[in-house]
Amino acid sequence: xxxxxxxxxxxxxxxxxxxxxxxxxxxATNNIKKNLIYKANSFIMVFSVFFSFVVxxxxxxxxxxxxxxLGSYSLSEIISYYVxxxxxxxxxxxxxxxxxxGDEIKNGQITSSLLKPxxxxxxxxxxxxxxxxxxxxxxxxxxxxxFYFLRDYIAIPKDNFIYFIFPLIAVISYAxxxxxxxxxxxxxxxxxxxxxxxFAAFVIVNFMQGGLLxxxxxxxxxxxxxxFLPFKYLFFVPVGVVTGRTVFEYTFVLVPMLWVVALYYFAxxxxxxGLRKYEGYGI
Amino acid sequence: MKKKIIVEVKNLCKTYEYVxxxxxxxxxxxxxxxxxxxxxEAVKNINLKIEExxxxxxxxxxxxxxxxxxxxxxxxxxxxxxxxxxxxxxxIKREKEYKMQFAFVxxxxxxxxxxxxxxxSFLLNKKIYEVTxxxxxxxxxxxxxxxxxxxxVNKQVRQLSLGERMKCELIAALLHNPxxxxxxxxxxxxxxxxxxxxxxxxxxxxxERKTTIILTSHYMEDISQLCKRIVIIDLGKIVFxxxxxxxxxKYAANKKVTIYFDKNIAKExxxxxxxxxxxxxxxxxFEIPRCDVKTVVGKILATDYEINDIEIDEDDIxxxxxxxxxx
Numbered sequence: 001x002x003x004x005x006x007x008x009x010x011x012x013x014x015x016x017x018x019x020x021x022x023x024x025x026x027x028a029t030n031n032i033k034k035n036l037i038y039k040a041n042s043f044i045m046v047f048s049v050f051f052s053f054v055v056x057x058x059x060x061x062x063x064x065x066x067x068x069x070l071g072s073y074s075l076s077e078i079i080s081y082y083v084x085x086x087x088x089x090x091x092x093x094x095x096x097x098x099x100x101x102g103d104e105i106k107n108g109q110i111t112s113s114l115l116k117p118x119x120x121x122x123x124x125x126x127x128x129x130x131x132x133x134x135x136x137x138x139x140x141x142x143x144x145x146x147f148y149f150l151r152d153y154i155a156i157p158k159d160n161f162i163y164f165i166f167p168l169i170a171v172i173s174y175a176x177x178x179x180x181x182x183x184x185x186x187x188x189x190x191x192x193x194x195x196x197x198x199f200a201a202f203v204i205v206n207f208m209q210g211g212l213l214x215x216x217x218x219x220x221x222x223x224x225x226x227x228f229l230p231f232k233y234l235f236f237v238p239v240g241v242v243t244g245r246t247v248f249e250y251t252f253v254l255v256p257m258l259w260v261v262a263l264y265y266f267a268x269x270x271x272x273x274g275l276r277k278y279e280g281y282g283i
Numbered sequence: 284m285k286k287k288i289i290v291e292v293k294n295l296c297k298t299y300e301y302v303x304x305x306x307x308x309x310x311x312x313x314x315x316x317x318x319x320x321x322x323x324e325a326v327k328n329i330n331l332k333i334e335e336x337x338x339x340x341x342x343x344x345x346x347x348x349x350x351x352x353x354x355x356x357x358x359x360x361x362x363x364x365x366x367x368x369x370x371x372x373x374x375i376k377r378e379k380e381y382k383m384q385f386a387f388v389x390x391x392x393x394x395x396x397x398x399x400x401x402x403x404s405f406l407l408n409k410k411i412y413e414v415t416x417x418x419x420x421x422x423x424x425x426x427x428x429x430x431x432x433x434x435x436v437n438k439q440v441r442q443l444s445l446g447e448r449m450k451c452e453l454i455a456a457l458l459h460n461p462x463x464x465x466x467x468x469x470x471x472x473x474x475x476x477x478x479x480x481x482x483x484x485x486x487x488x489x490x491e492r493k494t495t496i497i498l499t500s501h502y503m504e505d506i507s508q509l510c511k512r513i514v515i516i517d518l519g520k521i522v523f524x525x526x527x528x529x530x531x532x533k534y535a536a537n538k539k540v541t542i543y544f545d546k547n548i549a550k551e552x553x554x555x556x557x558x559x560x561x562x563x564x565x566x567x568x569f570e571i572p573r574c575d576v577k578t579v580v581g582k583i584l585a586t587d588y589e590i591n592d593i594e595i596d597e598d599d600i601x602x603x604x605x606x607x608x609x610x
Contacts, residue, residue: 026410034398037439112394114359117382118411279360 023118024126031130042138045094050142053086071217077245079153081214083146084239088211090139092177097128098201101185102194105278114275121182121267128178157244165248169238172256177234179263180205186267189274210236230259289463289495290333290356295365297326297351297519325351327519328365336493338486340510342500342604348519349499353465356497357387370462383412386456390468393448394455395440401451402436405458412459419458426454429484446477453484466498470505482508503601515607523607531597534606537570539596540580545589556583 035042057079064075073081101124104110113120147154157163184201188194206212208231215226215236226232233256240246302318304310326348333339341349354360355367358374358381367374372381395404409419427433430450435443443451449469456464466485470478486509489496500506506513507527515523515530523530539560542553547564556579561568571579576595584590 023410023413026407030396030399030403030407033403034396037398109392111354111359112387112389112392114377115357115382115385115387116411117379276361 024122027118027123027126028130028133031127032134035131035134039138042094042135046090046139046142049086049089053082053146056082071214073214073217076153076155077243078214079150080155080243081239083150083154084242085211085235086146087143088235088239090143091132091135092174093206093211094135095128095131095178095181097124097178098181098185098198100124100127101182102188102198105185105188105274106194110278120271121264124182125178132174155243155245157242159244159248162241162244162248165253166238166242169241169252169256172253172260173234173238175260176230176256176263179260179267180230180234183263183267183270186270186274189270189278205231205234208232209234210239230256230263233259286334286336288332289335289337289370290331290497291366291368292329292331292352292356293366295326295329295331295352295355295367296324296363297348297355297360298363299323299325324519326355329516329519329521331514331521331524333495333497335495336489337512338489338496338498338510340498340500340506340513341516342503342506342513343516344501344608347516349516350467351519352516353387353467353497353499357385357465358382359387383459384461385463385465386459386461387465388452388456388467388469390449390466390471393440393452395448395451397440400437400439401443401448401455404440404451404455405436408455408458414459418460422458422460423454426457429487430454430480446473446480449473449477449481450484453481457488460492462494464494464496466496468500469498470500470502478502478504485509503604515604517608530607531603532573535597535603536572538573538576539594540569540571540576541594541596542567542569542583543591543593545591548588552588553583 060070060075060078060082063070064078070078104113110120113123157166184198184205187197187201191197208226208229210232215223215232233252237246237252237256241248241252246252300320300322302314303321304314329348329352341352343349351360355362356369356374358377361375370381370384372378374381395401396407405419405423408414414422427436430453432447432450432454435447436451440448440451453469469485470481473481482505485496485498488494489509498505498509511526513523513525513527513530514521523533540557543566544564548567550559550562553559553562553567557569557571557575559567560570569579580593580595584593
């Protein structure tokens with residue numbers, strides 16, 4: 001009898017959990033559908049991202065052919081870096097969490113999320129994942145094409161362990177990326193001119209994650225500073241691992257994970273504080 | 284049988300803080316360093332009890348505190364002082380159990396996904412509110428029929444008219460069969476026909492499901508057609524709380540008595556019966572205190588003027604409400 005009760009109780013717990021998950025899956029799929037309506041947007045994005053990649057490709061090629069070199073980067077390494085940057089821009093940078101959180105705060109739409117039996121951060125994360133899945137579907141052929149055409153340039157890791165650990169690193173990086181931009185969005189509770197602020201935040205974070213230049217080309221004080229911040233784990237570290245330029249260390253998983261936990265709680269705290277302030281002025 | 288109390292509000296107050304910004308460059312610069320915080324009391328000491336199944340109307344001009352009150356009832360805003368209990372919950376705790384049992388429809392804000400057909404938002408709400416397949420189908424079919432929207436549920440929300448969108452907002456909010464429904468200006472900006480559709484739906488829904496509905500509006504029509512009990516709010520205070528009939532008898536002191544004559548008649552002849560509001564020889568309109576109507580009409584009938592017809596009307600509600608606010 002006790003056994004049956006226990007089994008029933010566990011089933012009950014599981015069904016509760018599943019219902020909970022289903023909510024967020026539904027949010028994610030709705031976001032995919034929404035993106036499908038604006039597919040033209042995505043194609044325009046692909047075009048601009050590819051255009052800048054082609055320019056960079058010829059730019060580095062001609063520099064290296066003249067015998068110059070960028071720091072300790074070989075041509076293959078620098079091309080690989082920018083290939084992964086292109087993929088990163090296609091899949092992740094298209095995420096608009098900061099903008100949409102900021103928008104919802106500014107126009108008061110956040111009120112309707114407050115009324116629903118759903119958690120705001122999780123709700124936004126599901127939307128973000130929906131967008132990511134959509135871009136993954138849409139852009140995979142293009143990404144595979146890049147790998148095919150540039151197969152002679154791209155550095156491929158020889159250690160099989162990397163193939164195993166990289167997906168984990170990528171997932172953690174994505175969660176961290178989401179949290180950073182979610183936080184930027186939540187700061188709209190305090191900033192009057194939220195677009196200017198969002199734009200500035202985007203430029204700074206992009207630079208700090210290695211979105212313009214590989215971070216190891218920058219002065220050493222910058223590396224010291226970067227060690228105290230989460231940003232390099234968004235792009236620079238994962239790319240170093242997958243291209244084999246950096247030797248994998250367990251801290252590459254552990255540190256960003258700790259950042260994820262810390263930012264998750266910080267985001268919750270900031271959101272609560274923000275709501276308090278928001279209410280004071282009337283929603 | 285005594286009905287369950289659904290909403291209980293005691294000494295509820297809400298004060299907003301705002302920064303005053305005077306015009307001009309000098310003042311703008313001064314604001315950078317020193318901002319003057321001012322306080323505005325949006326809701327002052329409101330007491331309210333609402334029973335199960337009531338359809339109650341909050342009426343008042345813009346900025347009277349209607350929406351602020353609804354927001355405190357639904358847990359969006361924290362009260363500055365006082366207590367709120369809805370269905371036994373303290374709304375501001377924002378507990379899931381409470382959220383599953385109410386719905387809030389705002390005329391000015393949308394919960395539908397703008398770029399998708401309403402159906403997608405319905406399906407999402409089904410998941411969010413954990414509605415079973417059978418309940419979902421039954422509720423949805425019923426409401427689609429009542430609101431006559433079968434044609435539009437698969438059209439993008441941005442392509443819908445305001446009236447169509449409002450109907451879909453209602454459906455989205457009611458799929459989980461809430462026990463309490465807050466409606467904030469549900470008919471704002473709608474044309475007369477759409478207003479009537481929405482009103483009919485709300486009335487029917489309240490009758491059939493016994494859902495407690497709290498509605499705000501500044502359209503008199505909404506309130507007088509839907510609600511038995513009305514609460515008039517002005518400057519954050521309740522100035523009237525009671526039945527519509529009581530409001531009329533309390534604030535509509537006079538009735539309009541219109542008498543049509545067969546032949547032209549001189550004004551002097553009828554002046555003695557009461558205060559004349561309108562006169563044109565064949566028709567005379569009196570403003571007569573309610574309690575005197577019977578005797579006055581009796582007196583007029585007793586004369587030998589040839590009377591064609593008599594009409595006795597209430598003051599229209601708009602003017603009654605104006606009376607309330609004047610006091």
